[in-house]
Amino acid sequence: MKSKIKDNLLKVKLTTMSKSILKLAVLTVLLTVLNCKNETQTVDFDYKYTETENALNCTDVDTKLIHEALLSFEDDIMKTYNTRSSDLRVAYTNFFRATQRKGVKYQEVVTPHSMEVFNALKNQSQLWNADNTLNYKADIFTCIGDNMKDKGLATTYKSLISVNSMRADIFGAPLLNKVKTANTDRYLAAFIALDLYYSKLFDVDPTQVTEKKIQEKTTYRTEPGKPLIKQKPATEKTDDHAGHNH
Incomplete structure (x- = not known):
């Protein structure tokens, strides 16, 4: 017993x-899995825009990387979609219109630095779904919706995300008249950069990406917040206002 x-x-x-x-x-x-996951979150590359103020303020988000991605994107579209002036609004408008007609040749637009940034973004697991589409429930997209300047656009944005209907063909219409404000609304700009640019780079061949030649800007330009004015080159004889900013 x-x-x-x-x-x-x-x-x-x-x-x-x-x-x-x-x-x-x-x-x-x-x-072990968590440690490996954390290791993949970091990709070393040289930040180019550290001296430019980061206007993005989001809890639990690597906004330094998002800020770098945004400025690198803007540099890319300025070289392709506005070679005549220094007006970022023109580049945004032309780029957005090209995306609407599916006319963006990302392989030709993207630069080596933006590809490095993209590689870092790819390692942000929360940012992506399993099929490499953006995860709009990620913290960065919540932060963007909470801080977007145009409240009407923000309401539409949040509604589409809440019902899993955020798509370019749906959000494109309300965004059309607001895209030129991206140079002052940095949260809207961050969304455009992530949604219409970096999410499209999975099909780009990094071995074929080269630096783009920077064309010399002419005197055709407008200042932010001013109506778009087509001015004559300063080399021509014009009235007393030609070549000056208003």
Whole structure:
């Protein structure tokens, strides 16, 4: 009788020990996975825009990387979609219109630095779904909706995300008349950069990406906040206002 009791006690101890070992093994695996995941979150590259103020303020989001992505994107579209002036609004408008007619040749627009930034963005697991589409429930997109300057556009934006209907063909119409404000609304600009640019770079061949030649800007330009004015080059004889900013 005593022998059976001892055997039973031994079995209980062994079972308890086995469960403890199993729990420890599971915990070890989880910690290993988490550590590997954290390691993949960091991609080393040289930040080019650290001296430019970061206007993005989002909790639990690497806004330094998003800010770098935004400015690199803007540099790219200025080289392709506004070679005549320094007006970022023109580049945004021309780029957006090109996206609407599916006319953006991303392979030709993107620069090596933007590809480096893209590689870093790819390692932000929360930013993407399993099929490499954007995860609009990620913290960065919540932050964008909460801080977008145009409240009407923000309401539409949040509504589309809440019902899983954020698509370019739906959001494109309300965005059309607001895209030129992206140079002052940095949260809207961040959305455009992520949604209409970086999410499209998965099909780009990085080995074929080259630096783009910077064309010399002419005197055709407007200042932010002013109506678009087509001015004559300063080399021509014009009235007293030609070549000056208003």
